[in-house]
Amino acid sequence: MLGRGGFIAATILLIVFGVLADVAPVRASSTVAGPYYDTKVLSAELVKASDALDQIAIDLPDDVSVRDVLLLALNIYYEARGEGVSGKAAVAHVTLNRMKDGRWPGTLTGVIFQPGQFSWTRKPGKIEDPEALKASVMVAAKALMGTLRDRTGGALYFHAARLGDPDWTQGLTRVAQIGAHTFYAD
Numbered sequence: 491m492l493g494r495g496g497f498i499a500a501t502i503l504l505i506v507f508g509v510l511a512d513v514a515p516v517r518a519s520s521t522v523a524g525p526y527y528d529t530k531v532l533s534a535e536l537v538k539a540s541d542a543l544d545q546i547a548i549d550l551p552d553d554v555s556v557r558d559v560l561l562l563a564l565n566i567y568y569e570a571r572g573e574g575v576s577g578k579a580a581v582a583h584v585t586l587n588r589m590k591d592g593r594w595p596g597t598l599t600g601v602i603f604q605p606g607q608f609s610w611t612r613k614p615g616k617i618e619d620p621e622a623l624k625a626s627v628m629v630a631a632k633a634l635m636g637t638l639r640d641r642t643g644g645a646l647y648f649h650a651a652r653l654g655d656p657d658w659t660q661g662l663t664r665v666a667q668i669g670a671h672t673f674y675a676d
Contacts, residue, residue, distance in 0.1 A: 551635060562602075572622070578626055580645070580666070587646050643666055645665050647673070649672055659674055662675065
């Protein structure tokens, strides 16, 4: 029988290799940078997210996996770590809205690691703000349990507001400004 530490380590290994198995490889001729595949860094970040989940007293229902909470939490952390709860929740909802939309993969792994979508998947990063990570884990769990209202108006896209109006937003409808991000729908 595995002890608590062994269970967590085994879970992290399954998550990392399960995540990478779910991601379609990018062809060498692709002009878009592929997903960030450094398993050592991803493992370390997932361990930190798992530790944050352990610190939060929350019971996940059977239909919400620890793997999904950790992946969504990392996406929230890297995309909105400086945001308050509403900004973090908005990023979570865009991720989940994409998962429900037929134009994106139907899994969190597929949505998060789709090439060119979330910059943190292409660049190494370190978790340097444990409190922001803990908040990201809490928001991820609540979003996956369906207890957070989607204040983005069903947005499928967002960018940092400081960027102005990037060319890719032409033809999209601006639906919300939440924290430091602007949100769009088709």
